[in-house]
Amino acid sequence: MAEAGPLDGATLELDVGGPAHGGSCVARHGDPTSGRAVFVRHALPGERVRAVVTEDRGGSYCFADAVEIVSAAPERVEPPCPHAGPGRCGGCDWQHASGAAQRALKETVIRDQFTRLARLELGDLLGGVEELPGGLLGWRSRILWALDRDGAHGLRKHRSHDLEPIDHCPLAQSDIADFPVLAGDADLGRATGVEQALGTEPEAALLVHSPGSGRQARGRRPPDRLRVVRGPEVLHHDVRGRTFGVQAGGFWQVHPAAAETFAAALLDAVAPRPGEHVLDLYAGAGALTAPLAEAVGPLGSVLGVESAAAAVADAAANLADLPNASVQRARVTAESLAALEQSPDVIVLDPPRAGAGREVMQALMALAPRVIGYVACDPAALARDTAVALSAGWRLTSLRAFDAFPMTHHVECVARFEPPSG
Ligand SMILES: C[S@@+](CC[C@H](N)C(=O)[O-])C[C@H]1O[C@@H](n2cnc3c(N)ncnc32)[C@H](O)[C@@H]1O
Known part of the structure; x- marks a missing residue:
C-alpha cells in the first residue's frame, strides 16, 4: 500500500x-x-x-x-441519485450540477485542453456543448455491474476497486436500470462483472465479464472475456433509416441518440461529394461507413479500417447492400496508412480514448486528403492530435461538442481539419 x-x-x-x-x-x-x-x-x-x-x-x-x-x-442542485457523493459511486461526476452547468463545465474543459495542449484559443470556433435529446437520466443503453469475490454487486467507487452497493442506476434506460436477477442461468465462475446491453429488440443482452488472458503493456489488465448468457447475441440499432447489427459485447455508442448525432455532424463537417474516395479509420461496425458511402454514391467509395475481428464481421453484414463500402481488418498505424493503394479525398477517424497519436496523424496528413473529419471521445487526445495537425500547417476549421454522457465528465467532439491554404 x-x-x-x-x-x-x-x-x-x-x-x-x-x-x-x-x-x-x-x-x-x-x-x-x-x-x-x-x-x-x-x-x-x-x-x-x-x-x-x-x-x-x-x-x-x-x-x-x-x-x-x-x-x-x-x-x-440536489443529486438525483442517492449513491452520488463523496466516497460513493464513481460512475457520475456532475450529479450536483444543473444540465446547463454540466455543459458549461465541459465547454470550459475543452477550451482549456486546446489552450494547454494545442496552444490554440478556440474563441468562436466552439459554439458550446450541444444537448442530446432525452435529458440527464435514463439514457445509458448498457451498464456494467461490478461483482466482488464474495458475490456482492454494485458500481465501482471513483479511482477504486471497491464497490458501492447499488441495485438501481438512474442513468440507465429503464429496462436495464436494475441489477439483473441472475436466477442460476448465469454460471458466474470467476466473473468480475455482469453487463446489460440494449438494442432495438425487446430483451436486453446479459453478458458475464471474466478476467481476460494474456499480457498488456504497462501493467494494464487485458480486456475482459465476455460471454452472452441471456438475450440476443447480436443487438440492432437504427441510424438514419438503416439498421446495424452489433455483437452484444462490441462497440456501439451508449447514448441512443449519439450515433445519429455524430454521423450527421461528421457529414456536415466533411461534406462528402459524389464520386469521392473516403478512408474511415477505426470504423467499428460501420456506423459512419454506411452514411459516408451513401453520400459519395456509386462512383465513390469508402474503405473502413478496424482492428476488432467481430466488428469487421458485423460491418460486412451491415454494409452488404452498399457495394462501394467495405471494412478491412487491420490496425491503424503509420505503416498501414503508408501502404494504402488509393489516395483518399476525405479521411475520417473515430479513435479510442488515446486518440490517433503523432505518427498516425502525420501519416494521414501525408495522404493529402481534401479534408479530415475527427470524432473524438476525449478532448485532451483531440487537442494533442490537433497540435500535430497545426504544426504541419493544417487548420482546425470547425469544432462541435456534444453532451452524449450526461452527469459524467465525458464529452464528444467532432472536428474538421483542412490542409494548408494556397
Ligand atoms: C470509438 S470506436 C468507433 C467505432 C465506429 N466508428 C462507430 O462510430 O461506431 C473505436 C474503434 O476503433 C477500434 N480500434 C481501436 N484501436 C484500433 C487500431 N489501432 N486500429 C484499428 N481499429 C482500432 C475499436 O475496436 C473500435 O471499434
Whole structure:
C-alpha cells in the first residue's frame, strides 16, 4: 500500500476554481495562485467548501472530496441519485450540477485542453456543448455491474476497486436500470462483472465479464472475456433509416441518440461529394461507413479500417447492400496508412480514448486528403492530435461538442481539419 502523503485525510477549507479534465475542480491549498493544486470532486467553480484529501502522493497536487459546501454556487442542485457523493459511486461526476452547468463545465474543459495542449484559443470556433435529446437520466443503453469475490454487486467507487452497493442506476434506460436477477442461468465462475446491453429488440443482452488472458503493456489488465448468457447475441440499432447489427459485447455508442448525432455532424463537417474516395479509420461496425458511402454514391467509395475481428464481421453484414463500402481488418498505424493503394479525398477517424497519436496523424496528413473529419471521445487526445495537425500547417476549421454522457465528465467532439491554404 502506498505511504500516506503529507495531506492524506486532512480537511481543508478551499475556494474552488475552474473545472479540470476528469470531473473535478481545481483549488489551491495555501497561496491562491502558487499554492498546491487540489483536484476537488463534488464541488463547483466559485464555491467555498470543506474538503477531505483522499490521495496525496506528494508532488505539486493532491485529490480531495468536498464533504461540506460552505457557500454554494447557484448552479448546484440536489443529486438525483442517492449513491452520488463523496466516497460513493464513481460512475457520475456532475450529479450536483444543473444540465446547463454540466455543459458549461465541459465547454470550459475543452477550451482549456486546446489552450494547454494545442496552444490554440478556440474563441468562436466552439459554439458550446450541444444537448442530446432525452435529458440527464435514463439514457445509458448498457451498464456494467461490478461483482466482488464474495458475490456482492454494485458500481465501482471513483479511482477504486471497491464497490458501492447499488441495485438501481438512474442513468440507465429503464429496462436495464436494475441489477439483473441472475436466477442460476448465469454460471458466474470467476466473473468480475455482469453487463446489460440494449438494442432495438425487446430483451436486453446479459453478458458475464471474466478476467481476460494474456499480457498488456504497462501493467494494464487485458480486456475482459465476455460471454452472452441471456438475450440476443447480436443487438440492432437504427441510424438514419438503416439498421446495424452489433455483437452484444462490441462497440456501439451508449447514448441512443449519439450515433445519429455524430454521423450527421461528421457529414456536415466533411461534406462528402459524389464520386469521392473516403478512408474511415477505426470504423467499428460501420456506423459512419454506411452514411459516408451513401453520400459519395456509386462512383465513390469508402474503405473502413478496424482492428476488432467481430466488428469487421458485423460491418460486412451491415454494409452488404452498399457495394462501394467495405471494412478491412487491420490496425491503424503509420505503416498501414503508408501502404494504402488509393489516395483518399476525405479521411475520417473515430479513435479510442488515446486518440490517433503523432505518427498516425502525420501519416494521414501525408495522404493529402481534401479534408479530415475527427470524432473524438476525449478532448485532451483531440487537442494533442490537433497540435500535430497545426504544426504541419493544417487548420482546425470547425469544432462541435456534444453532451452524449450526461452527469459524467465525458464529452464528444467532432472536428474538421483542412490542409494548408494556397
Ligand atoms: C470509438 S470506436 C468507433 C467505432 C465506429 N466508428 C462507430 O462510430 O461506431 C473505436 C474503434 O476503433 C477500434 N480500434 C481501436 N484501436 C484500433 C487500431 N489501432 N486500429 C484499428 N481499429 C482500432 C475499436 O475496436 C473500435 O471499434
